[in-house]
Amino acid sequence: MVLLTLSFFVTCYRVVAGPTLPDRIMALDMLVGVVIGFIAVVGVKTGYYLYVDIAIALGLVGFLATVAFARFVLERDMPEGDREEVGRKAGAE
């Protein structure tokens, strides 16, 4: 549980700090996985198996959200902020 909480917060850090949009989308996808893991751990610990259905629904919603975000990234060009970020990184290395 402690490890899972730690990974949850580390992933949250990537959501907030991720330099570009795909980073954030992927971190959100990962957060869905971590939350499903949380549901499983709570089920193991307390015996509330009701939440398994919610985990299934959450997996479905997370998948659809990621697909929709991927379509969004494809539809839209790279925004100006991301372009600056990429250029700055290329200049620094």
Place this chain on the structure above:
Amino acid sequence: MIIEIVAGLLVIVGAFFALVAAIGMVRLPDVYSRMHAASKAGTVGSGLMMIALAVISADGSTAIRALAGLFFFILTAPIAAHLLARAAYKVGYPLWQGSVADEMSVHQPVKRGKGRKSK
């Protein structure tokens, strides 16, 4: 007794994999390698925890539901990662400077304007 030990081990290993995925996501240099950490290790992590739930619940229907959720998650995670990587590549997010091969580079990233016709 043995069932509980097995479930506990599965939970711990799953949490470890989730942590590895999260660390990889923070430490790796570009979108694509981060995606590699998140979609594989993250899936294995939550999958192992779902298996632990299926093992410890003596109830058959709960185990079946947990395994169905796991199956669905394993089925969809690579698709989502692939779609996202493809979209990011097509729009032109660059690879890391230290990448040694870009096998997609024969297909130049297409500049997409506003008036793109959808397929």
